Amino acid sequence: MKIFSAAQLHKADEATTKKHNITQLELMEHAGTQIFNWLHQRMQGAQVPIHIFCGIGNNGGDGLVVGRKLMEAGYNVEMYVANFTDKRSKCFLINYDRVKSSTKKWPKLMMSAEDFPEINPEDILIDALFGIGLNRPPEGWVKKLIQYLNEQKSFKLSIDIPSGLYPDQALEDAEAVIKANHTLTFQSPKLAFFLPETGKFVPYYEVIDIGLDAEYLQKTESIAQLISKQEVQQFYKQREKFSHKGMYGHALIVAGSYGKIGASVLSARAALRSGAGLVTAFVPECGYEVLQASIPEVMVLTDTEDDLITDISYDFEPSVIGVGPGIGTKKETVTALKKLFSETKVPFVIDADALNCIAENESVMKVLPKNSILTPHPGELKRLIGDWTDDYDKLEKTKKFSEEKEVIVLIKGAHSIAVVGKQLYINNTGNPGMATGGSGDVLTGMITGLVAQGYDALLATLFGTYLHGRAGNMVAETKGFEALIASDIIEYIGDAYLDLFAQPEQEPQQQ
Numbered sequence: 135m136k137i138f139s140a141a142q143l144h145k146a147d148e149a150t151t152k153k154h155n156i157t158q159l160e161l162m163e164h165a166g167t168q169i170f171n172w173l174h175q176r177m178q179g180a181q182v183p184i185h186i187f188c189g190i191g192n193n194g195g196d197g198l199v200v201g202r203k204l205m206e207a208g209y210n211v212e213m214y215v216a217n218f219t220d221k222r223s224k225c226f227l228i229n230y231d232r233v234k235s236s237t238k239k240w241p242k243l244m245m246s247a248e249d250f251p252e253i254n255p256e257d258i259l260i261d262a263l264f265g266i267g268l269n270r271p272p273e274g275w276v277k278k279l280i281q282y283l284n285e286q287k288s289f290k291l292s293i294d295i296p297s298g299l300y301p302d303q304a305l306e307d308a309e310a311v312i313k314a315n316h317t318l319t320f321q322s323p324k325l326a327f328f329l330p331e332t333g334k335f336v337p338y339y340e341v342i343d344i345g346l347d348a349e350y351l352q353k354t355e356s357i358a359q360l361i362s363k364q365e366v367q368q369f370y371k372q373r374e375k376f377s378h379k380g381m382y383g384h385a386l387i388v389a390g391s392y393g394k395i396g397a398s399v400l401s402a403r404a405a406l407r408s409g410a411g412l413v414t415a416f417v418p419e420c421g422y423e424v425l426q427a428s429i430p431e432v433m434v435l436t437d438t439e440d441d442l443i444t445d446i447s448y449d450f451e452p453s454v455i456g457v458g459p460g461i462g463t464k465k466e467t468v469t470a471l472k473k474l475f476s477e478t479k480v481p482f483v484i485d486a487d488a489l490n491c492i493a494e495n496e497s498v499m500k501v502l503p504k505n506s507i508l509t510p511h512p513g514e515l516k517r518l519i520g521d522w523t524d525d526y527d528k529l530e531k532t533k534k535f536s537e538e539k540e541v542i543v544l545i546k547g548a549h550s551i552a553v554v555g556k557q558l559y560i561n562n563t564g565n566p567g568m569a570t571g572g573s574g575d576v577l578t579g580m581i582t583g584l585v586a587q588g589y590d591a592l593l594a595t596l597f598g599t600y601l602h603g604r605a606g607n608m609v610a611e612t613k614g615f616e617a618l619i620a621s622d623i624i625e626y627i628g629d630a631y632l633d634l635f636a637q638p639e640q641e642p643q644q645q
């Protein structure tokens with residue numbers, strides 16, 4: 135699904151009204167009606183007090199439409215207009231008049247903190263203060279209003295975006311944002327929903343299709359893409375009946391050091407479970423027995439050194455090399471890595487300590503193979519690209535790095551983001567249970583296993599990240615977040631594949 139900027143959404147709005155001969159007012163009526171339907175379906179006429187806080191722009195206009203519709207349907211509604219300026223948008227004004235003429239209950243004008251209403255915990259709050267037209271942080275009593283609403287225990291529903299958040303710019307005042315329980319967003323989720331500094335204000339959201347011009351949306355290059363099941367279903371390559379293991383590649387996993395052999399076990403097993411035809415693990419001598427005993431399907435090559443990797447040699451042609459988990463950053467390992475990168479012409483998946491070795495040694499950075507897939511967590515990323523001021527700065531710096539080095543960078547996190555030049559692809563699976571040691575090693579193995587099978591670098595990155603998160607979600611369904619460990623993710627890779635095309639259970643047929 136495409137993610138558009140505020141500017142693009144405003145243009146889409148214009149394109150829609152021009153092309154479809156529909157007015158902005160009709161678009162607002164349609165958007166507000168959909169929000170009303172959403173609420174009505176859930177509330178079924180319940181007389182819970184609903185407080186709607188409207189700004190004076192089009193977001194406020196949406197709030198007025200919702201309020202009018204709710205009142206007409208007999209709900210117990212109180213509307214407030216936060217009069218933070220004398221300006222009003224045209225559609226706001228028309229809807230303000232409509233409320234006044236169609237209901238007897240006029241919206242209350244709020245001019246200062248003295249006008250804040252009393253709210254009970256069981257009431258419902260609808261936030262229509264600011265939408266994507268926010269252009270500076272809320273201040274003064276409006277900021278206080280946001281804080282006052284946040285103090286309430288009531289359920290908070292934001293229209294389009296929690297007020298105070300910019301859809302695609304860094305947050306300036308985290309104290310002036312509605313902490314919504316749920317957000318109903320128009321047409322496209324906003325980039326801010328997926329970034330750590332701002333995503334925390336959007337724990338749940340749903341996209342409401344308000345019918346913006348499909349052709350415009352299709353033609354416009356979005357600022358990012360959200361990768362969900364619908365997209366990854368198209369990535370999947372079906373296995374052929376007469377295929378053999380030679381057709382699914384031979385992955386080499388270079389991982390582990392004394393005390394961290396587990397990293398190689400996790401990566402190698404994950405590569406196998408993802409479908410690689412053959413997997414060989416290259417580990418320090420001390421890892422030999424551990425690997426042979428724990429994964430009989432994996433072939434093992436060892437370094438001459440017992441404790442660490444110093445010289446990576448092998449006697450076959452790997453289809454892909456996954457390197458880094460648990461290898462440490464000792465100088466012998468750095469030298470081995472430099473040699474590997476300079477002399478080998480196969481695709482690479484580079485993770486963990488291999489990234490640290492690159493970041494700490496300019497000579498290794500110089501031989502970083504083009505088209506590699508790098509999978510840093512934020513700490514590793516910082517070592518590679520330097521510090522950033524906010525999430526957007528982080529994305530810009532990563533784009534620059536990706537372009538300069540010609541590599542894919544997967545920034546891991548709650549929503550991992552694959553950066554390929556200027557393009558951003560946002561993963562939509564996973565859960566906080568996956569914040570546990572070794573889950574990144576599993577991901578490295580999975581992406582390596584997919585490249586081995588012939589998925590190109592970008593598809594392997596996106597597909598692997600999706601399956602990793604989906605498998606993690608399936609573990610969480612039975613074990614919960616806390617008990618989830620990295621090995622569990624591997625055990626559910628098969629279920630994550632099966633789930634790709636699983637049909638929802640059929641309703642029993644009535645006789």
Ligand SMILES: NC(=O)C1=CN([C@@H]2O[C@H](COP(=O)(O)OP(=O)(O)OC[C@H]3O[C@@H](n4cnc5c(N)ncnc54)[C@H](OP(=O)(O)O)[C@@H]3O)[C@@H](O)[C@H]2O)[C@@H](O)CC1
Binds near residue numbers: 190
């Ligand atoms: N996309 C679509 O097609 C559709 C979009 N729709 C809806 O429109 C919404 C966007 O509406 P919008 O552009 O009118 O902006 P909105 O967020 O209501 O507020 C702007 C006003 O606030 C003001 N202002 C800004 N910051 C401020 C601050 N910190 N403190 C104080 N004031 C501040 C600013 O004033 P100014 O800067 O001019 O002083 C301006 O007057 C969108 O989110 C969605 O809900 C739907 O109706 C259906 C179709």
Ligand SMILES: Nc1ncnc2c1ncn2[C@@H]1O[C@H](COP(=O)(O)OP(=O)(O)O)[C@@H](O)[C@H]1O
Binds near residue numbers: 566567573
């Ligand atoms: N809160 C979270 N929600 C979803 N996924 C998460 C969360 N925290 C971590 N993950 C995922 O778990 C993995 C952790 O990777 P990493 O930090 O490299 O772990 P390790 O180094 O222990 O193997 C990444 O794929 C990341 O996206």
Ligand SMILES: [K+]
Binds near residue numbers: 265292293296
């Ligand atoms: K809002």
